[in-house]
Amino acid sequence: MKIEDKISLAVINAIKELYGQEIPESMAQLQKTKSTFEGNLTLVVFPFLKISHKKPEDTAQEIGDYLQQNCDAVSSFNVVKGFLNLNISENAWAALLEDINSDEHFGMKAVTDESPLVMVEYSSPNTNKPLHLGHVRNNLLGWSLAKIMEANGNKVVKTNIVNDRGIHICKSMLAWQKWGNGETPESSGKKGDHLIGDYYVLFDKHYRAEVATLKAELMAQGIDEEKAEEKAKAEAPLIREAHEMLVKWEQGDKDVRSLWETMNSWVYAGFDETYKALGVGFDKIYYESQTYLEGKKKVEEGLEKGIFFRKDDGSVWADLTNDGLDQKLLLRSDGTSVYMTQDIGTAQMRFSDYPIDKMIYVVGNEQNYHFQVLSILLDRLGFKWGKELVHFSYGMVELPNGKMKSREGTVVDADDLIETMIADARRTSDELGKFADMSEEEKQEIARIVGLGALKYFILKVDARKNMLFNPEESIDFNGNTGPFIQYTYARIRSILRKAAAEGIEISTLKSQLSTLNDKEIELIQKMSEFSAAVEQAGKDYSPSGIANYCYELTKQFNQFYHDYSILNADTDEQKRQRLMLAKNVAKVIRNAMSLLGIEVPERM
Numbered sequence: 001m002k003i004e005d006k007i008s009l010a011v012i013n014a015i016k017e018l019y020g021q022e023i024p025e026s027m028a029q030l031q032k033t034k035s036t037f038e039g040n041l042t043l044v045v046f047p048f049l050k051i052s053h054k055k056p057e058d059t060a061q062e063i064g065d066y067l068q069q070n071c072d073a074v075s076s077f078n079v080v081k082g083f084l085n086l087n088i089s090e091n092a093w094a095a096l097l098e099d100i101n102s103d104e105h106f107g108m109k110a111v112t113d114e115s116p117l118v119m120v121e122y123s124s125p126n127t128n129k130p131l132h133l134g135h136v137r138n139n140l141l142g143w144s145l146a147k148i149m150e151a152n153g154n155k156v157v158k159t160n161i162v163n164d165r166g167i168h169i170c171k172s173m174l175a176w177q178k179w180g181n182g183e184t185p186e187s188s189g190k191k192g193d194h195l196i197g198d199y200y201v202l203f204d205k206h207y208r209a210e211v212a213t214l215k216a217e218l219m220a221q222g223i224d225e226e227k228a229e230e231k232a233k234a235e236a237p238l239i240r241e242a243h244e245m246l247v248k249w250e251q252g253d254k255d256v257r258s259l260w261e262t263m264n265s266w267v268y269a270g271f272d273e274t275y276k277a278l279g280v281g282f283d284k285i286y287y288e289s290q291t292y293l294e295g296k297k298k299v300e301e302g303l304e305k306g307i308f309f310r311k312d313d314g315s316v317w318a319d320l321t322n323d324g325l326d327q328k329l330l331l332r333s334d335g336t337s338v339y340m341t342q343d344i345g346t347a348q349m350r351f352s353d354y355p356i357d358k359m360i361y362v363v364g365n366e367q368n369y370h371f372q373v374l375s376i377l378l379d380r381l382g383f384k385w386g387k388e389l390v391h392f393s394y395g396m397v398e399l400p401n402g403k404m405k406s407r408e409g410t411v412v413d414a415d416d417l418i419e420t421m422i423a424d425a426r427r428t429s430d431e432l433g434k435f436a437d438m439s440e441e442e443k444q445e446i447a448r449i450v451g452l453g454a455l456k457y458f459i460l461k462v463d464a465r466k467n468m469l470f471n472p473e474e475s476i477d478f479n480g481n482t483g484p485f486i487q488y489t490y491a492r493i494r495s496i497l498r499k500a501a502a503e504g505i506e507i508s509t510l511k512s513q514l515s516t517l518n519d520k521e522i523e524l525i526q527k528m529s530e531f532s533a534a535v536e537q538a539g540k541d542y543s544p545s546g547i548a549n550y551c552y553e554l555t556k557q558f559n560q561f562y563h564d565y566s567i568l569n570a571d572t573d574e575q576k577r578q579r580l581m582l583a584k585n586v587a588k589v590i591r592n593a594m595s596l597l598g599i600e601v602p603e604r605m
Contacts, residue, residue: 002096002529002532003041003073003088003092003093003096003529004030004041006071006073006092007030007041007043007067007071007073007074007086008025008029008030009028010066010070010071010073010074011028011043011063011067012025012028013066013070014062014063014066014067014070015028015048015051015063018052018062018063018066019048019051019052021051023048023051027047027048028043030042030043030086031044032526032530033085033086037078037080037085038078038085038087039078039085039086039087040086040087040088040522040526041085041086041088042083042084042085042086043060043063043083043084043086044082044083044084045059045060045063045082045083045084046082048063049082056081056082057079057081057082059082060079060082060083060084061079063084064077064078064079064084067086072089072091072092073088073089073092074086074087074088074089075087075088075089075090088522090516090517093517093521093522093525093526094517096525096529097528097581097582097585100525100528100529100585100588100589101584101585105592106528106531106532106585106588106589106592107151107531107534107535107592107593108150108151108532108535108592109151109152109153110153111150111154111155112153115153115154115155116154116155116357116358117154117155117156117157117354117355117356117357117358118149118154118155118156118157118356118357118358118359118360119156119157119159119350119354119356119358119359119360120142120146120149120156120157120158120159120360120362121160121161121359121361121362121363122138122139122142122143122145122146122158122160122362123135123138123139123142123160123280124138124160124161124162124363125160125162125163125271126164126168126169127162127163127164127169127196127263127264127267127268128168128169128171128172128196128197128200128267129172129193129196129197129200130191130193130194130196130197130270130271130274130413130414130415131193131271131274131413131414132412132413132414133397133414133417133470134396135414136278136397136414136417136455136459137394137397137468138362138364138394139275139278139280140278140280140544140597140598141362141392141394141460141464141544142158142280142362142392143158143280143281143598144460144544144547144596144597145360145362145392145542145544146158147595147596147597147598148535148538148539148542148543148544148547148596149360149539151539151596152535152536154358157283157284157356158281158282158283158284159282159283159284159285159350160282160285160286161285161286161287161288161291161346162268162285162286162287162288163288164264164287164288164289165249165289165292166246166288167246168200169260169264170242170243170245170246170249171200171203171204171207172196172197172199172200172203172263173199173245173256173259173260173263174203174238174242174245175199175200175202175203175206176196176199176259176263177259179199179202180199183195184266185266185269185270191270191273191415192266192267192269192270193266193267193269193270193271193274194270194413194415195266195270196263196266196267203242207236207238207239210232210236210237210238211229211232211233211236212232214231214232214235214236215228215229215232218231218232250336273415274414274415274418277415277418277452278414278418278452279452279598279600280598284350284353286346286349288342288346290349291342291345291346291349292341292342292345293345294344294345294346294348294349295337295340295341295342295343295344295345295346295348296331296335296337296341296345297345297348298344298345298348298381299316299330299337299341299344300316302318302380302381303316307380308330311333313333314333314334314335315329315331315332315333316329316330316331317329317330318330318373318376318380320373320376323376325373325376328340328373328377330344339370340370340373340374340377343370343374344374344377344378344381347359347374347383347386351383356385357385358385358388358390359385359389359390360389360390360392360542361389361390361391361392362392363391363392363393363394364393364394364395364396365393365394365395365396365465366396367391367393368393371389371391371393372391374389375387375388375389375391390542392464392542393464393465394464394465395464395465395466395467395468396467396468397459397467397469397470398468398469398470412470417455417472418451418452418455420472421451421452421454421455421472421475421476422447422448422451422452423451424451424472424473424476425446425447425448425450425451425476425484426443426444426451428476428478428484429443429446429447429450429605432478434605445602446602446604446605449600449601449602450476450483450484450487450605451476452599452600453483453484453486453487453594453599453600453601454472454475454476454482454483454484455475455483456483456597456598456599457475457482457486457548457597457599458470458471458474458475458482458483460544460545460548460597461481461545461548461549461552462545463543463545464542464543464544464545483599485552485555486551486552486555486590486594486601487594487599487601487602487605488605489555489558489590490587490590490594490601490602491601491602491603491604491605492562493583493586493587493590494603494604495604496567496568496580496583497580497583497584497587499568500568500576500580503568505576505580506577507577507581507584517578518565520557520561520564520565521561521565521578521579521582523557523561524554524557524558524561524582524586525582527553527554527557528554528586528589530550531550531589531592531593534547534550534593535547535596538596544596544597547593547596547597548597550593551590551594551597554586554589554590554593555590558583558586562583565579567579567583568580
């Protein structure tokens, strides 16, 4: 039993014996003692004053006396007004360390057959361009959130919805037809997603040139600039051809569909390489080219039931005015679907495939309104999780030189970013002399782990709701709140443990070797014990940054301890074994915490 739980139970008994009244467990909650007071845990006694009918100081004193006499976890206490500050006994700390040591998956709940099923959607790429820095943040948040939900005892299905249809796809296809000369990933040596992205940019280049020419002609005819530009954008030959191709795709034209399948296959192969390099994946992938048809069926069904309505032009809408919103288009007058329709169809397919208890969408905050509407519509259509769907809304990633624009080819490409991070980690490690006595293969592997760890940690430590500025140079620092700092601490501990093993030191148990615990050792045990609460809170808040911050605090605390106290040169064998067990479990908790962020930790650096 956790120390907090043991004391909370004793507090409940104290209130019953002292004042003759039963209280709920929620009233007996403890908190970490403030650094300005002496103690480890604090009980706020103000809620008990109506029961005790005594002053705060007297109530705290009476409860403190009871706990010291009846709970072996409490060694002493002090009272500051209505705050009962408890000192935890050394035996209780040692027992807690033993408990942590005995559980390899400490801090994480087991998943059972009865566990609720949570589906997490993330990535959601378009098939007309490679993944970029914005996708990197999305994928890392989605993967980490899935791991955190699983650590809270949920079954988790990781899913992706690929936007593989629409005008943007036709733009890349048309550009390849016009200027591709049969180029393939094999003939060009390019990843398939990069190849298609190049043609998307090429389309935009030629399209903008056409618009400029047409706009100038229209202005020469006396049309004002704003109207001329709007007309030019709609009537430029290239965009007309792209729309014609989209109509053919909708009609199932064999040639268009064949080209679409071929080019998409190139993109998917490219995506898979990037996902693998990032260390993320999915249990199930859905495609909008399939889900939009299901969405149309669901909307028609809602129309028949009177959930939606049809306007005179034949378009289908949802009236959300009673929910404080507006009317939402679901099917255009020509019967074609919109994004909302596709999301309804995707929900239908997922609900048929899985018994979903909670649905989490990892999508940028520019889609907040979309998901507010989707939640209402899914609830009206009878999806049991519709009303409670979670839109994990996150901010954009910005760069020192501004925002990214994919159609202009000015994005930070995910593959280039990964490669750069690994190269930077290799260069920094070489400069700091951290690669001594390693093979080239091991150097490259550690550079990969450190480079990706730096990238992931830098992105995940920031509150997901905030926009963030990504600075690669800051992320590869081996000091401060960075991935490499935490990874290096883990590797340092593992090195100490290897030396201890080489000296034949056993650290399997503390029961016969307890030495007096100093304050920093107690602080480390207490910090480790908070990991399960940090995991639980991160699950409630949908907050990978909560895990990152916990990990940094634990690592920083260990380094302060290591700076002040020797482990292998401790004064006694008992002290040495005790500190080795402490270090071993700090490393374990770091490893478990970093795994929830999708970050590997190297055995040596």
